[in-house]
Amino acid sequence: MSRNAIIAAIQRGLKRGPLPTDQQAMLTGRLKAHPRGPIPARGQLSLADRIALFTTYAEREFATVQRLAAPAEIPTAIASYLARLHLPPTLTISGHPSLQSIPFNIPSLRIRFGTALPTDPTCLTLAFAGIAETGTLLLPSGPQTPTTNNILPDNSIVLLPAARITASYEDAFDLLRAENPLPRNVMLITGPSRSADIEQTLELGAHGPRRLHILILDGQG
Amino acid sequence: MLQSLAAFKENATSAIGNAGLQRALARAKPHFAKKRQAAIDLLPEFEALREAAKNIKDHTIAHLDFYLETYAAAVEAAGGTVHWCSTAQDARAAVLKICRAAGVRTVTKGKSMVTEEIALNPFLEANGITPVETDLGEYILQLRGETPSHIIAPAFHLNREDWEESFRKSHADLPADRVFRERRDLLTEARGKLREKFLAADAGITGANFLIAESGTSVIVTNEGNGDLTQTLPRVHIVVTSIEKVVPTIEDTLTLLRVLARSATGQEMSVYTTFSTGPRRAADTDGPQEYHVVLLDNGRSAMAGTEFQDMLRCIRCAACMNHCPVYGAIGGHAYGSIYPGPMGAVLTPMLSGIEAAGNLPNASTFCGKCESVCPVKIPLPNLMRHWREREFERHLSPPAQRYGLAIWAWFAKRPALYRAATRAAALGLGFMGRKQGRFAWLPFAGAWTKTRDFPAPEGDTFFAHYAARQKARSQ
Numbered sequence: 001m002s003r004n005a006i007i008a009a010i011q012r013g014l015k016r017g018p019l020p021t022d023q024q025a026m027l028t029g030r031l032k033a034h035p036r037g038p039i040p041a042r043g044q045l046s047l048a049d050r051i052a053l054f055t056t057y058a059e060r061e062f063a064t065v066q067r068l069a070a071p072a073e074i075p076t077a078i079a080s081y082l083a084r085l086h087l088p089p090t091l092t093i094s095g096h097p098s099l100q101s102i103p104f105n106i107p108s109l110r111i112r113f114g115t116a117l118p119t120d121p122t123c124l125t126l127a128f129a130g131i132a133e134t135g136t137l138l139l140p141s142g143p144q145t146p147t148t149n150n151i152l153p154d155n156s157i158v159l160l161p162a163a164r165i166t167a168s169y170e171d172a173f174d175l176l177r178a179e180n181p182l183p184r185n186v187m188l189i190t191g192p193s194r195s196a197d198i199e200q201t202l203e204l205g206a207h208g209p210r211r212l213h214i215l216i217l218d219g220q221g
Numbered sequence: 222m223l224q225s226l227a228a229f230k231e232n233a234t235s236a237i238g239n240a241g242l243q244r245a246l247a248r249a250k251p252h253f254a255k256k257r258q259a260a261i262d263l264l265p266e267f268e269a270l271r272e273a274a275k276n277i278k279d280h281t282i283a284h285l286d287f288y289l290e291t292y293a294a295a296v297e298a299a300g301g302t303v304h305w306c307s308t309a310q311d312a313r314a315a316v317l318k319i320c321r322a323a324g325v326r327t328v329t330k331g332k333s334m335v336t337e338e339i340a341l342n343p344f345l346e347a348n349g350i351t352p353v354e355t356d357l358g359e360y361i362l363q364l365r366g367e368t369p370s371h372i373i374a375p376a377f378h379l380n381r382e383d384w385e386e387s388f389r390k391s392h393a394d395l396p397a398d399r400v401f402r403e404r405r406d407l408l409t410e411a412r413g414k415l416r417e418k419f420l421a422a423d424a425g426i427t428g429a430n431f432l433i434a435e436s437g438t439s440v441i442v443t444n445e446g447n448g449d450l451t452q453t454l455p456r457v458h459i460v461v462t463s464i465e466k467v468v469p470t471i472e473d474t475l476t477l478l479r480v481l482a483r484s485a486t487g488q489e490m491s492v493y494t495t496f497s498t499g500p501r502r503a504a505d506t507d508g509p510q511e512y513h514v515v516l517l518d519n520g521r522s523a524m525a526g527t528e529f530q531d532m533l534r535c536i537r538c539a540a541c542m543n544h545c546p547v548y549g550a551i552g553g554h555a556y557g558s559i560y561p562g563p564m565g566a567v568l569t570p571m572l573s574g575i576e577a578a579g580n581l582p583n584a585s586t587f588c589g590k591c592e593s594v595c596p597v598k599i600p601l602p603n604l605m606r607h608w609r610e611r612e613f614e615r616h617l618s619p620p621a622q623r624y625g626l627a628i629w630a631w632f633a634k635r636p637a638l639y640r641a642a643t644r645a646a647a648l649g650l651g652f653m654g655r656k657q658g659r660f661a662w663l664p665f666a667g668a669w670t671k672t673r674d675f676p677a678p679e680g681d682t683f684f685a686h687y688a689a690r691q692k693a694r695s696q
Contacts, residue, residue: 001305002305002306002311006305006307009523010285010464010522010525011286013522013525013526013527014283014285014286014526018286019284027284030469031291031434031435034469034470034471035470035472036472037273037274037277037479038273040265040266041265042264057489061490114506118416134490136490141505141507143506146505146506146508147449147508148453148454148507151493170472173471173472173475177471182438182498183498184498184502185453185495185496186496188490188493188494188495189492190490190492190494192492193444193446194444194445195357195408196374196444197357197374197376198376198384199248199249199380199381199404200252200253200377203405203408205408205409205412206408206412206446207355207445207446208446208447208449208492209446
């Protein structure tokens with residue numbers, strides 16, 4: 001069997017048999033402790049400064065960022081964003097309770113909760129966390145947060161509670177680890193889709209969303 | 222086109238004379254180096270991260286059996302299946318078996334060097350399954366029937382007119398008189414074409430940048446989002462990957478990610494970094510129903526415990542080839558290997574044998590730039606030197622080279638004689654070349670002087686200078 005052959009070849013190369021139990025216990029201990037490597041200092045800031053750093057890096061990577069004071073501001077913000085870019089006033093929203101509770105009261109904005117269809121132009125999703133270090137969003141999959149909504153539409157609008165902006169990827173994954181088990185899919189997203197495959201020249205809008213608009217919502221835990 | 226390994230010298234000569242390739246190389250090379258440096262200048266912790274990344278890989282390789290078993294158990298616990306494959310043939314057969322069992326007719330593919338290594342596409346086609354490359358660079362290579370010339374920028378060698386020509390020829394259903402004003406127009410056309418493929422595919426095949434032992438997770442990194450559409454939309458997700466990709470934990474992966482994108486494209490972070498663990502769960506509305514990992518060895522386990530073990534640290538960032546003067550002169554196809562550049566020169570003899578790949582570790586100036594930019598500090602020049610030793614020991618190097626080395630060794634073991642002989646040669650050549658300052662031809666070095674001049678020595682030997690300097694210093 002290939003499995004045994006591969007394991008045996010590795011052990012032969014390393015000039016030993018299977019690891020002794022005390023060494024296995026040490027390695028299992030390392031897995032349980034999952035120690036961190038060096039963490040860049042640049043994200044280690046107050047919440048206000050983390051929000052500012054997140055915004056700087058997200059914009060540098062061609063995302064757009066808008067800061068909102070209350071959930072009631074979300075519908076207008078989205079409607080005017082779509083209007084400004086001449087996009088259809090249609091929105092597919094992931095079914096997460098935090099998104100279900102937004103008071104959508106703009107008659108011209110057609111909304112639907114669920115998983116995106118290929119014809120849906122714009123999705124609203126909820127970020128689990130944002131990472132100040134590089135302006136990165138963390139989006140886990142789940143019954144109410146389908147991965148398809150992150151990646152299939154032309155335009156991606158992401159709601160990010162300001163309090164969930166962490167210094168480092170590690171801090172964000174600590175929050176995720178607390179909600180054991182690890183979701184089936186976890187996406188770290190930094191800006192809209194792009195490619196430099198044609199003459200090593202960057203062009204936005206490859207296969208994922210052409211636009212990424214981040215709504216940072218204050219005062220939410 | 223991928224050329225023959227054995228014909229490296231002829232390939233290199235024709236690459237130097239290829240105007241289109243030289244234009245592409247001249248454009249891309251300074252670009253990669255500049256972007257990498259700019260990203261590193263922004264991160265004071267980069268050197269510390271590099272050391273940590275090296276240590277993580279060394280720790281993992283020293284316990285590779287344990288971490289692979291742990292990884293496989295975690296994949297199975299999450300509802301996935303691991304297919305252990307010793308050879309390329311095993312891996313192709315495993316993919317086909319999965320496809321047959323699930324009734325798969327079309328597959329979309331994310332970018333994967335391991336699927337290039339096992340030549341998966343022609344095999345699937347021969348068995349009635351249509352593979353569609355979805356990375357933009359891989360897509361055009363598939364249209365043109367070419368192989369990648371670079372491990373992260375596969376269509377590196379093409380110019381814009383090549384793209385236009387291929388798109389016009391392959392997308393015959395679109396208006397023939399359409400105009401490609403900008404690069405973006407090409408990108409938009411490919412997006413439209415591939416969207417249909419993403420939605421229609423029965424299975425998606427991706428590679429993996431990392432496999433996480435603690436959770437049984439595969440990690441892919443893309444800028445286009447093609448990998449995510451490939452692994453999210455179809456019924457079946459097949460990860461084709463290799464054993465050295467495993468790392469212990471999520472935190473270890475994050476350390477490696479911090480050096481990966483910066484070393485590769487000079488980005489601080491790639492656009493999409495995605496962690497996948499098993500198939501769709503009970504209440505999920507999307508994601509694949511089947512999740513398979515085809516885990517390839519293909520000669521890698523034989524590197525453990527040898528002088529080539531350090532090569533198992535490689536995270537395929539391409540910094541070595543982006544900074545290599547040899548790659549910069551001839552591009553990737555001339556190497557005749559799936560993996561070009563310095564990392565390819567070390568890895569290819571392991572996969573194809575030193576008999577076939579002996580030219581590759583010799584195609585180096587040993588300038589050391591590759592090692593200095595490697596995010597996991599692989600001593601690439603040293604590893605190439607080990608291959609040269611093996612080649613010499615096995616009498617694979619050409620007779621003239623062996624006799625030359627034998628004569629040199631005879632002198633080198635007799636220092637007084639060596640110094641006298643080299644001194645005589647230096648003074649003699651210096652005298653003969655005193656007018657031109659260079660030689661267009663030298664006896665026994667005709668091949669060397671065919672493409673460049675040999676500078677005439679100016680004065681005494683290095684040893685003589687060194688001795689004089691030491692003497693002056695001690696006085």
